[in-house]
Amino acid sequence: MPESMLKISGVHTFYGHIEALKGVDMEINEGEVVSLIGANGAGKSTLLMTICGNPQARSGRIEFLGEDITRRASHEIIKGGIAQSPEGRRIFPFMTVFENLQMGATVSDPRHFDDDLERVFTLYPLLRERRNQRGGTLSGGEQQMLAIGRALMSRPKLLLLDEPSLGLAPLLVRQIFDIIKQINEEQNMTVFLVEQNAYHALRLADRGYVLANGEVLLSGTGAELLANEEIRAAYLEGGH
């Protein structure tokens, strides 16, 4: 029985009067890659943000490594070992690659910094070459790598990725997913992946969830969901 890392039960999140999450239950185990797919506006980003406490869930419970983090402040949650590469990458455009990575290490022990930097540079040798280039002048793919690298700088136990393949060419998409797999296998990193690209996301994932209108519609192993007729029709039409 694998150990549960993140346990979400009955989470409701509101934006004003709009109920974006309507009682979500989900579980992520240590060492897994879990993918979350769903249509635009289903509430995927909201779920990732709620895990990080910004916005906080109005009701329900989120447990991380056995501790209740539902009411914790954002920076406390991140300090506890969750890192996020948010939707739209959000790297700092006027800071250099190196400075961006420094910002990623905000909550981690400065003594680890050199090791962590080396690890990220090994993963993305390109970032080493570009360390003094401004973030805003990187290409879309490079920016995505920087965003993931920046998230890894805090030595997280759980990595949340929001649409890392957004706006990338097919070749780069493949590369990004390969790297996610590599992080998972080599560093035994638990990854929670939100994706529009259902095919790649489910192929990579140990397990997957489908979110629709703020509720979990389906769940299962990656292979099961890939084979599911409904999902094929709704998310995989027209190939990948």
Added chain:
Amino acid sequence: MAGSTALPVTPTRAMLREAGLIALVVFGLSFSLVGFKIEDVPGGLAILTRFDGVFFATALAFLGRIGLIMLREQRALPVALTALPTAALVLLLQLFSGDLDPERSYPFRSGVVNWSLFAVALALGLRALWLTWHHGGSLSNRDARDAAMDRVGAKVQHAARFLGPALLGFAIVLPFLPFADRRLLDIAILVVTYIMLGWGLNIVVGLAGLLDLGYVAFYAVGAYSYALLAQYFDLGFWTCLPLAGILAAFAGILLGFPVLRLRGDYLAIVTLGFGEIIRVILLNWYTFTGGPDGISGIPRPTFFGLELTKRATDGETFHQFFGLTYSPMDRIIFLFYLILALALVTNLFTLRIRKLPIGRAWEALREDEIACRSLGMNPRNTKLTAFSIGAMFGGFGGSFFATRQGFISPESFTFIESAVILAIVVLGGMGSQIGVVFAAILLIGLPEFFRELQQYRMLAFGLAMVTIMVWRPSGLLAHREPTLRLHPKPGQENTS
């Protein structure tokens, strides 16, 4: 003129209309500003009229505008033929009428204005003369001008590492230069005070991106901290300086705590309100602060316990200790070095902290608050540190102000002070340390040289501000070279 055929020529009527419009604006402004003057005469007040000044201003604006339009279209010869004689005429009038009695000088009753007019006319005439022989490169070609200014900006940025020490060296020897009289040093002290305040506010606005319109509140807290501590507890300047800084920083935390969850415009409005609240408290808490009467007799700073006065109240004075003859300039020079040192501390602190994680965090916060949150930064604490450190330097500046003036009242801490300091930061190019220096010299130093114009010197302030906005909309020297690209490339910028 062969080159002129390629350029569109404005029809005479359009030209007259444009110049007429400018003349009308100048007439409207100068009619009340220049046309009337209320004077104290024996037996009451009298209104003097100076319509000749209004006439000259309007006529010169009209001619000047036509001259600029024609220059733009490279019809330079007639401009040269008008501007140069005008310059000569102004020069002669000033030389022959002005030295007798300023009230009778022509065309305007102020030497400074006449000399400026002469300079502008001469520059216009020479430029026109130059263009008569050399076609090309036009004054109002915006793209070329912006590109040129960008190059200058980049060069200055590049030269900053030499320019900074050079300026510092100049500042250090300034009091001993032959032309450094009392007046110049007073202006220099004022300029350096604003440079220091600019650098302090730069931490809040330029680095952390928090638009603070109430910076004067901390300046006031610093000044009153020193004045009150000296009055009630008989403490000296050097004891009070750090205390004033700490109290101002504390005020920063107190004010910052509730307001820093607001952003942008909202933060600006609330800080503006706080600035006013502090002033109103100082004004109304009569028993403690003296209200509108202010506090006088604030002790002067000492040089390691040595007083810089003619006779010591107790102990020795500076000149006795060093066996010098007493000069009232000693104190001024000492004040100059004092504020220079305080400003340097502010600058070095900023340069250093920018490289530390907390400084990086400020800049990151300015770029993207949501990203900062997702990286585990605590935005409120990070902003609070920026706010309170900025406030601390405002407090240092305030206690310097108190010790220099010897007298303070709430009148010195009005909103206009916040606005001026903010203008220095923004026009200097947000976050640029050396830009703050230039902007302070331009905005504070320049109007001081026009002091002869009395309240009209604020016009010089306005002129300096408009000039910067027209020529460098992104600030004299924008912080970090790439920030320039935040705005559309020069050439797409024509809307400004």
